[in-house]
Amino acid sequence: MKQRKLYNRINLLRQERKLSRKELAEKIGVNFQTVGYLEREEYNPSLDLAFRISECFGLPIELIFSTKPQPPLSEELMRWRNKEE
Amino acid sequence: MKQRKLYNRINLLRQERKLSRKELAEKIGVNFQTVGYLEREEYNPSLDLAFRISECFGLPIELIFSTKPQPPLSEELMRWRNKEE
C-alpha cells in the first residue's frame, strides 16, 4: 500500500509546552531524532506512536494528525467559537 | 521502540455493515489478508491505514482502536446514556 503523506502539529504542540525534542522523545519513548523526522513530516508514525503522542499531549489523534494540511490552531479555534454563535 | 499491542473493533464494525473482508479491503486499499491480520490483532496498522479505516466507517480512530482491550460497544453506549441521566 502506498502510504499517503500525513500532516501534524507536533512542533507547535511541543513548543507550546516548552519541551525540547529530547524531552518529548523521552516522554513518548522514542529516539530524539525520530521526533525530528516526524516534525519534518518525513514519515508517518505507527498507530501506537500516534497514541503515545496523543496521550502525552492529552489531545485526540485527529487534532494532532490529519490527512490534509493543517490550518493554524487559531483558525480552528475561531471556527468553533463561531459555531455556537 | 517496542510497539504495544493495540486492540480494535474492525471485525464488529465490518459485520455490522455486512462487508466481507475482501470488500472492506478494497474500500481501504489493502490486501484482503491484511484485514485478517488486523482483525486478529496480529499487528497494528500504520497511522495512514488507521485513518482510512476511520474514514471508511465514519468513526473517530479512538472509537475503533485503543491501547486497552475494548469493552462491547453496547456497554459503551450504556455508559453514555447514563451520563446524561
Add this chain to the structure above:
DNA sequence: AGAAAATGTTATATATATATAATATGAAAC
C-alpha cells in the same frame, strides 16, 4: 452432497518506521 465464497493460517518478500551514529549549524550562556 457438492460448488462457491469467506475465513484462518503460515511463509516469504517488500515497503516503511524507528534507532543509532555522525556531523553541521545556530542560539544562548557564561
Add this chain to the structure above:
DNA sequence: GTTTCATATTATATATATATAACATTTTCT
C-alpha cells in the same frame, strides 16, 4: 570566544507493516 544545547541532516541497520501466494477449514447456496 568557546562551551553547551537544540536543531538539521544524512547514512545505515533493525523492526514492523503490508502484499502475495498457498492451502485448510468453515459457511453458504443450490
